[in-house]
Every structure is written in structure tokens, then in C-alpha cells.
Amino acid sequence: MTSPISIIKAVPRFCKGQPMNPKTFDQAKRDMVRGLIPLSADKALRIPCGYDFNKTILSYPFDGADHNVICPRCGIETSFKSPIF
Amino acid sequence: MTILASELFAQGATSDPIDDFSLTGGTIFVGITGSNYFGITTQPAVASVLEVLSDDAGDTNDNITVVGRDSGGNVQTETVLMNGLSAVILGSTVFDYVQSFSIDGGYLGNITLRISVAGVTVATLPIFPQMQKRVTMFKNSFSDALVPIIRYEKMHWRMASSGETLVSPEVELIADPSSRIRQGITVAKNDSTSIVNRRTVPPGVTFVDDSVAQAVPSGLMTAGENIGVWYEQNLPAGDPANKSTFTSQLSGQDIP
Numbered sequence: 001m002t003s004p005i006s007i008i009k010a011v012p013r014f015c016k017g018q019p020m021n022p023k024t025f026d027q028a029k030r031d032m033v034r035g036l037i038p039l040s041a042d043k044a045l046r047i048p049c050g051y052d053f054n055k056t057i058l059s060y061p062f063d064g065a066d067h068n069v070i071c072p073r074c075g076i077e078t079s080f081k082s083p084i085f
Numbered sequence: 086m087t088i089l090a091s092e093l094f095a096q097g098a099t100s101d102p103i104d105d106f107s108l109t110g111g112t113i114f115v116g117i118t119g120s121n122y123f124g125i126t127t128q129p130a131v132a133s134v135l136e137v138l139s140d141d142a143g144d145t146n147d148n149i150t151v152v153g154r155d156s157g158g159n160v161q162t163e164t165v166l167m168n169g170l171s172a173v174i175l176g177s178t179v180f181d182y183v184q185s186f187s188i189d190g191g192y193l194g195n196i197t198l199r200i201s202v203a204g205v206t207v208a209t210l211p212i213f214p215q216m217q218k219r220v221t222m223f224k225n226s227f228s229d230a231l232v233p234i235i236r237y238e239k240m241h242w243r244m245a246s247s248g249e250t251l252v253s254p255e256v257e258l259i260a261d262p263s264s265r266i267r268q269g270i271t272v273a274k275n276d277s278t279s280i281v282n283r284r285t286v287p288p289g290v291t292f293v294d295d296s297v298a299q300a301v302p303s304g305l306m307t308a309g310e311n312i313g314v315w316y317e318q319n320l321p322a323g324d325p326a327n328k329s330t331f332t333s334q335l336s337g338q339d340i341p
Contacts, residue, residue: 007289010272012300016257029260032332039259039334042295053297064286071296078296081267081317083289 004062004085008054015071015078016042017049049074057082088339092246094214095124095333096311098239102283103184103224110239110279110287113311125183125208125221128328129200132156132181134174136201141194141212142169151175151198153183158326160184160225167196174201182328183207184225187218214245222316223283228324236283236318241276242335244306254301254337256314258294263329267292267317270299274306276313292317306337 019025028045031037051073057080060067064084070077099111129135137149150164161178167188186198186208196210208219222238244251258268269290271278280287292315293299301312314333 004289007272008291010302011270011291013291013293014298014300016296016298030262033260033262033330039332040336042257042259042334053293057291076296079267079294080297081269081292083269083291084286085289 004083005058007085008057008083011054013053013057015049015051015053015074015076017046018074018076020045020047047074049076053080056080086246086249086339088244088246088249088251088337092244092249093251093335094243094245095335096241096243097220098241098279098313100279101220102238105236105284106282108279108281109237109283109285110313110315112275112277113241113243113313125186125219127205127207128182129180129207130205132179133204134176134178134201135180135183135198135207136172136174137165137167137196137198138172139167139169139192139194139196141192143193144196145169146190147192148189149173149196149198150185150187150189151178151180151183152185153178153180155179156181167192172199172201172203183221185218185220186210187220191215223318226318226320228320228322230323232322234284234320236320237280237285237287237315238283238318239279239287239313239315240333241311241313242333243311244308244335246339247308249308249339251306251335251337252340253304254306254312254335255298256301256312257298257334257336258331259334260330260332261295262331263327265318265320265324265329266331267294267319268299268333269293269315269317270301271313271315273302274310274312278313287315290315301337 269292
């Protein structure tokens with residue numbers, strides 16, 4: 001039987017990083033949705049982080065709960081829902 | 086050869102619910118003419134009469150059905166027979182929000198649903214690949230006055246570039262303007278998992294927001310493979326009605 005830990009690790013997850021310019025990032029997102037700039041700009045407009053987010057997920061119980069967390073590498077605020085098995 | 090963005094398809098799952106009681110998810114959907122395809126390109130800015138036409142004069146035998154909400158929030162359905170290059174007006178309904186746009190058979194040209202007369206395009210059924218319908222997710226979802234309501238629905242990203250391999254594919258939630266959506270990808274490609282209804286948490290799925298990229302297991306997608314993606318919609322208590330969107334992306338590299 002596959003363990004919960006191996007199921008989580010089967011999907012590599014990485015922090016995308018802080019926006020380079022938080023003041024213009026939200027507008028850039030709106031422009032992506034409207035097709036004015038390519039979706040790939042989401043990465044280009046961030047300071048790359050790459051933190052292994054599975055480490056954060058594995059540090060919480062597998063209980064289906066929501067968690068608001070801060071990336072230990074770049075400090076961006078994010079959230080996730082722990083899996084249940 | 087190069088993998089084109091137009092060869093990466095967002096497709097529906099077999100069980101595409103319209104309520105909180107029906108089976109949800111499953112394998113990638115293959116319809117009468119091909120597959121359903123997620124997304125309505127542009128919702129009407131204001132409640133509008135719609136019209137449909139083809140860019141091929143031979144499209145005269147198929148019925149088009151549009152399901153959506155009128156300005157009062159009521160779900161309405163209207164079906165019209167195509168008339169080739171001539172726009173056919175769906176004159177019985179003023180649509181404020183389109184939930185699905187479907188055709189009942191094969192077709193010869195690109196089919197366009199737009200605001201009448203000759204206005205903004207709402208959605209297109211492309212001539213290649215043929216699509217049975219375009220749909221939105223979380224149809225007929227609603228909030229509760231007192232408690233949050235969380236729903237889950239599934240789609241699949243499919244790699245369709247023949248003879249090519251998408252390397253290091255990632256699925257990302259790019260934009261979620263109303264902060265109601267998170268996504269979680271399945272633990273294996275070509276997933277068939279379903280849930281008994283869309284209020285049930287899919288087992289083993291971790292949902293993340295738009296700050297986290299998720300890589301497709303195995304690190305490769307060959308032609309015909311797909312990856313299942315579950316979406317979580319979280320409506321807070323008393324959440325007012327709104328027309329919102331979210332944007333998902335499958336990206337990767339190809340080897341020349």
C-alpha cells in the first residue's frame with residue numbers, strides 16, 4: 001500500500017516566490033486574465049523561490065484542515081488544505 | 086517540432102455536476118464529437134441576447150444549446166438550429182451568465198456564440214479539435230447565509246502534441262481574483278478518481294493557492310496523457326452573488 005507521505009511527495013510542489021513589484025502585480029494578474037499579457041508572465045514577475053512546499057505540507061497532520069503559512073525561504077503568505085486519506 | 090499552446094487542452098471530467106448531489110469527477114470526458122472544453126471566454130458584461138453562427142455555410146443540421154442564468158438568477162436553457170454563416174438569435178432568453186454552450190453533432194466550421202448583434206464573442210467551438218461543449222465549473226453553486234460551503238470539481242489537462250513529450254510539466258493556478266479557489270493535482274496521470282458528490286473532499290489531494298506550482302508526477306507528459314486537477318471552491322457564509330473567474334495553466338518544456 002502506498003503511504004500518505006509518498007502520495008504527497010509524488011507531486012513535487014514549489015513556492016513560486018514573492019512578486020518583484022507588489023504594487024503592480026495585481027494589475028498584471030488582471031491583464032493576464034484579460035489576455036493582454038501571457039500567463040507565463042506570472043513567473044517572470046516574481047523573485048524565484050523554489051522552496052519545497054511539500055516539506056511544509058508534511059509538517060502538518062493529514063486531517064483536511066486549512067492552514068495559512070509563510071514560506072520559510074521567501075516569506076510569501078500562502079495557504080493550503082491538508083489531504084485526508 | 087514544437088509543442089504549441091493550442092495542443093494543451095483543459096477538458097472536463099466524465100461526471101460534471103450541476104448540483105451538490107451528483108457523482109463528480111472521473112476520467113477525462115470524451116463526448117459525441119470529441120471532448121468538452123473548459124471555459125467560457127467572455128461572460129456578457131450585462132444581461133444580453135445571444136446569437137450563434139458558423140464560418141462554414143454547411144453547418145445547418147446541428148442544434149446549439151445554451152444554458153445560463155438570466156438577470157434574475159434563474160437557470161434558463163435555449164436551443165436553436167444552426168443556419169450556417171447566418172447568425173441565429175437565441176431570442177427567448179436574456180443571458181446574464183453562460184454555464185454551457187454545446188452542439189449535438191459534428192460540425193464543419195468554427196462555431197461562435199456572441200452577443201447579438203455581431204457583438205463580443207462569448208465562446209467558440211473550434212473546428213479542430215472538435216468539442217462537444219464548453220462549460221464553466223461549479224454550475225449552480227450558491228453560498229449559505231450562516232455557514233461556509235466548500236465544493237470540489239475536477240478537470241483534466243491533456244497533452245495532445247503528437248510525437249512530442251512535454252518535459253517538467255507544471256500545473257499552476259495563475260489568477261483567482263475573488264480568492265475563492267485552490268487547486269490540487271492527482272497523484273498519477275490519467276486519473277479516474279471520482280467523489281460521491283461535490284461537497285466531498287477528494288481523498289489524498291492537497292489543495293494549494295496561486296503561490297505554489299505543482300509538478301506533474303513522473304515529470305513527463307506524452308501525447309494523449311492527461312493530469313487530473315481538482316478545484317476547491319470556498320464560499321464564505323453570506324457570500325454575495327458574483328461573476329468571477331479563475332485561470333489555470335499547464336506549462337512545460339519540449340525537447341527539440
